[in-house]
Amino acid sequence: MSVQNKKVKKGLSKSLFIKGLQCHKCLYLNKYSPELKDEITPQKLAMFASGTEVGLLAQQLFPGGIEVSYEGLSYAEQLGKTKYLIKKETKNIYEATFSHEGIFIKMDILHKGNDGWEIYEVKSSTEVKDVYYDDVALQYYVLSGCGLNISKAFLVHINNEYVRQGDIDVDQLFFIEDLTGEVIEKQNFVASEVLKMKEMLGTGEPVIDIGEHCSDPYDCEFIGHCWKHIPENSVFDFRGRGLNKFDLYRSGIVLMKDVPVDLLSPDQLMQLDGYLKKKNFFNEDAVREFLEELWYPISFFDFETSYMVPVPIFDGVRPYQQVPFQYSLHVQQKENGELKHFEYLARAGKDPRRELIEKLLNDLPKKSCVLAYNMSFEIGILNDLKSGFPEYEEKIDNIIANMRDLMIPFRSKAIYYWQMEGSYSLKKVLPALVPELNYEGMEVSDGAMASDSWLKMITMEDTQEIEKARKALLEYCGLDTLAMVKILKKIKEYFI
Ligand code: SF4
CATH class of the missing domain: 3.30.420.10 (Ribonuclease H-like superfamily/Ribonuclease H)
Structure with missing residues (x-):
């Protein structure tokens, strides 16, 4: 179905923005054809559950806060409650909710510091990954757009050297990293990417072929849909390193049997030979x-x-x-x-x-x-x-x-x-x-x-x-x- 036949949905959220940075088609399919997503694996569900647990524990770093919950509140009510809490200068707000230029975000922790509001984004990883700068930069963009004075933007992540003894010690479990400088530098980038994504959502499904972006930085949830034209025994089935499979695919070589043998490692040659001739190999x-x-x-x-x-x-x-x-x-x-x-x-x-x-x-x-x-x-x-x-x-x-x-x-x-x-x-x-x-x-x-x-x-x-x-x-x-x-x-x- 073309976008003309669908209700145009240009609104963005934090997760949609990150998906859009990875691949516009992923963002588009999320908006218009979410039913094409791959089934969620038990590992993914377990990951989501542990992410929620980490988020709740990180709130203890800023105790006594007030939560703007998803449950029981409409989007408008969440925005209204956040506005009220900001006006009252509430020291710590969990899941504060903002909307600016059609971008709706919920933040993990918003803290009122001495020099202004501080953003704390919580991640379950043990390091700061590149994609987190974009995540926090979007939050900074939306909050500044809403007129808030943001003094700092931080990432809260897991300290993998922590060893549990008794109750979880949140001061030891987490590291807090200051991303303010990098996040401010990214503001023009965020503005231009938001614009591009909105334009794309108003036109039609972008023509984007599979590529390295399908698993970088995250495994895309539309692999089953976008990769269904790849047959069995394709170049992607070669094991081992050294072969640029996407280069081959882009040059029109899809099947294993069509790959020039001089590009293959000895193990890959064995795999190819085994597949073509149903042959086994032994080094007695x-x-x-x-x-x-x-x-x-x-x-x-x-x-x-x-x-x-x-x-x-x-x-x-x-x-x-x-x-x-x-x-x-x-x-x-x-x-x-x-x-x-x-x-x-x-x-x-x-x-x-x-x-x-x-x-x-x-x-x-x-x-x-x-x-x-x-x-x-x-x-x-x-x-x-x-x-x-x-x-x-x-x-x-x-x-x-x-x-x-x-x-x-x-x-x-x-x-x-x-x-x-x-x-x-x-x-x-x-x-x-x-x-x-x-x-x-x-x-x-x-x-x-x-x-x-x-x-x-x-x-x-x-x-x-x-x-x-x-x-x-x-x-x-x-x-x-x-x-x-x-x-x-x-x-x-x-x-x-
Ligand atoms: S599978 Fe690849 S091409 Fe398809 S939407 Fe995801 S990232 Fe884009």
Whole structure:
């Protein structure tokens, strides 16, 4: 539908302005065709929820403020309430609401300082990103346009070195950075971008092709819509670095098979060859070298961890530190020997880490080779556990010293099956080597779902629901380590 047939909607908000800076088409689709957006993932929902939590905590930096809530108030009432609070020189206003030149904004915190009003924008990140300057600059633009005397503009963000002990200490959790100079410098830029966006919204859907802007600075929510003309096995499916995929696309090369081979790295050539000829590749010497590094008993091991959340959920935890809540361990004492399965899954109500590490130390046979898939992840978690529980430092160090990585032969391309499509993730390796074992139809089928499921499970009250969620989590994590058992068996069958 052309914009002529639609009611022209030139109004902007802070988030629409940021989307418009990334891509005019994204702004346009948000206004006129929001139904084309991709489905929101559980990770995104979790991110929104943690953003809200961070915003509320940051309000404690300016206690006693009055909120201009969305709920129960029309836009006009929110504007009216803000005006009233400003007139009364209210010291701290949360979610203050302004409108200027058709731009409607809600601000995190507005503080009345000695020299004028101060803007505080709150972000969950651990650093000041470029896009935040634009965000705060728009707020400055609107507030100045409304006639407010703005003395300072700040960004409040997470201090990733903070370690929780007891209640959250907001003075330690947050850093406050002064962006006033940069934000003032951006005022002409903001004015001209606002003008361009409004003109565009009044004309019609802009013709903008896909490009680097689709994921910079944010993953666009219209990828499914704008990218649907890209076929399977396109240049974008090449793994690894060094290939400018958008340059190729812009020059008319869309399919993998059409990419000049001299542009490809050895791994990408292998991917292409594998795809075109359904061919597998093996470096037998390298695989044997890898196998010689292993010894029995072998403990196939995998952690599941919580999302990286900005507000630490337990004492002794930093922002964005992943907390392990589950592990699966398949132990084989000797070649082709019986498999013993051990597992742990935290229950609600307390920090699971001590219980988890103590059970793990008990379950792991002494001097066992500990095999993980992408062991740097498991080592990172073990190192965190070591800092949290120094009394187990030596034992944890022993586990780390005995760790080997089943990913190595796949990452190094010593073993490459064409079905892996250039990837060496377990989710691609398993169906290629052990097609009879897969994650299809499972209620939890990846790490993000596991984290989401656990966070939901610990707030559940219905015992039947809890048991169902536990079963799904245990099945998923158990399959991860069983998959490793089967993969190693397959490798040995083939190469020994
Ligand atoms: S997917 Fe890319 S081209 Fe489409 S709206 Fe988003 S940023 Fe623009």
